[in-house]
Amino acid sequence: MCTTCGCGAGEVKIDGEHAHHEHDHVHADGTTHKHDHDHDHDHEHAAAAAHEHPHAHAHPHSYAPAHSHAPGVSTKRMVQIEQDILSKNNAYAAENRQHLVERGIFALNLVSSPGSGKTTLLVKTIEMLEGRQHVAVIEGDQQTSQDAERIRATGAPAIQINTGKGCHLDAHMVGRAMGKLELTEDSLLMIENVGNLVCPAAFDLGEAHKVVILSVTEGEDKPIKYPDMFRAATLMLMNKCDLLPHLTFSVPRAIEFARRVNPAIEVIEVSATTGQGMDAWLAWLECGAAAAAASKLVTVDALKRRIAELEARLPQGS
Amino acid sequence: MHEMSLAEGILQLIEDSARQQSFARVSTVWLEIGQLAGVEVEAMKFCFDVVTRDSLADGARLEIIALPGTGWCMQCSMTVPMTEVFGECPQCGSHQLHVTGGTEMRVKELEVA
Numbered sequence: 111m112c113t114t115c116g117c118g119a120g121e122v123k124i125d126g127e128h129a130h131h132e133h134d135h136v137h138a139d140g141t142t143h144k145h146d147h148d149h150d151h152d153h154e155h156a157a158a159a160a161h162e163h164p165h166a167h168a169h170p171h172s173y174a175p176a177h178s179h180a181p182g183v184s185t186k187r188m189v190q191i192e193q194d195i196l197s198k199n200n201a202y203a204a205e206n207r208q209h210l211v212e213r214g215i216f217a218l219n220l221v222s223s224p225g226s227g228k229t230t231l232l233v234k235t236i237e238m239l240e241g242r243q244h245v246a247v248i249e250g251d252q253q254t255s256q257d258a259e260r261i262r263a264t265g266a267p268a269i270q271i272n273t274g275k276g277c278h279l280d281a282h283m284v285g286r287a288m289g290k291l292e293l294t295e296d297s298l299l300m301i302e303n304v305g306n307l308v309c310p311a312a313f314d315l316g317e318a319h320k321v322v323i324l325s326v327t328e329g330e331d332k333p334i335k336y337p338d339m340f341r342a343a344t345l346m347l348m349n350k351c352d353l354l355p356h357l358t359f360s361v362p363r364a365i366e367f368a369r370r371v372n373p374a375i376e377v378i379e380v381s382a383t384t385g386q387g388m389d390a391w392l393a394w395l396e397c398g399a400a401a402a403a404a405s406k407l408v409t410v411d412a413l414k415r416r417i418a419e420l421e422a423r424l425p426q427g428s
Numbered sequence: 429m430h431e432m433s434l435a436e437g438i439l440q441l442i443e444d445s446a447r448q449q450s451f452a453r454v455s456t457v458w459l460e461i462g463q464l465a466g467v468e469v470e471a472m473k474f475c476f477d478v479v480t481r482d483s484l485a486d487g488a489r490l491e492i493i494a495l496p497g498t499g500w501c502m503q504c505s506m507t508v509p510m511t512e513v514f515g516e517c518p519q520c521g522s523h524q525l526h527v528t529g530g531t532e533m534r535v536k537e538l539e540v541a
Contacts, residue, residue: 196533312434
């Protein structure tokens with residue numbers, strides 16, 4: 111999202127997607143900014159509004175119909191909406207979730223502050239699961255594809271999403287990235303969110319669970335400082351536990367704070383560096399993955415969709 | 429929470445509704461925001477003004493209807509008022525509270541022309 115003007119997912123880049131065309135927007139106050147567009151443009155314009163942004167190319171505008179605008183006649187009326195502000199994101203998330211559940215894929219949304227060791231933990235996890243569990247990764251960062259490259263070095267498929275100025279992944283971005291990954295059935299999908307303990311809490315991506323990573327080099331009171339995230343998570347991984355002897359961090363206090371916000375949260379203490387606790391974490395993952403594969407939702411509709419997808423991949427005329 | 433994204437979500441809902449219901453201007457927007465939704469009302473108003481500039485809701489008034497936070501206390505087996513997400517039960521002091529209301533973020537209605 112563009113924080114200059116709030117104009118949609120302006121600078122989102124996903125590995126392997128073509129660069130979208132860009133164009134300038136000039137606002138009434140003279141500020142100019144560039145952003146690229148998805149390919150479905152529907153622009154809403156007030157019928158009488160002065161329309162100042164020059165477009166380099168034609169695209170369809172849906173104008174509100176020119177209904178009675180007789181001067182002096184008030185046409186004010188009330189419109190009931192009664193819709194959740196995040197309903198658009200939630201609809202995309204529901205689509206993603208259905209896609210994942212039908213294929214028995216166990217998807218996790220990994221959230222934390224920047225620098226908690228998410229990527230290192232992920233690399234270690236993939237290495238330890240090699241030959242046991244197929245893993246694919248979606249990496250979210252504002253800029254660079256360094257994290258996706260670190261993941262690909264392990265041999266696991268990874269797609270980088272750059273959110274540009276955006277501070278979280280949303281379900282639409284993740285859906286597009288899932289399409290590029292060609293996910294294997296009964297596999298594990300790890301979505302590493304942008305390092306941020308605030309915004310990602312509100313955005314469902316279609317995952318089975320959110321996993322929050324808290325490293326012991328951070329404050330033990332983070333769960334009560336950022337309660338939304340810890341409330342949304344199923345599991346808290348306490349990372350960098352090998353450093354505990356050098357710190358004043360109290361593990362029981364951190365757990366107490368987390369349970370105050372979310373009484374049901376599970377906790378596993380790990381160290382990606384020494385491998386401490388990794389067995390418990392891998393067991394948690396394999397248990398979830400096995401359950402997802404076992405409860406694969408094979409419905410007639412799901413099968414029909416799969417057939418349509420496979421038919422679309424057949425060469426034409428065969 | 430992230431008021432800028434939320435403001436953008438509100439504008440999307442307004443634009444969708446304008447297409448379906450054929451209106452061209454919005455003069456007032458009523459939101460229902462729960463006390464536990466983590467939304468800063470002042471930040472929301474600021475972001476709404478920024479996001480709606482040059483849109484069909486440019487200059488629209490934002491009215492916020494606050495909804496109270498409530499939770500189910502597992503110790504007391506009753507619904508109790510909550511003022512913060514990690515709050516304690518006002519009856520027994522327990523943190524074993526399950527939030528049951530107050531996390532709403534909804535566009536309720538619009539005054540349009």
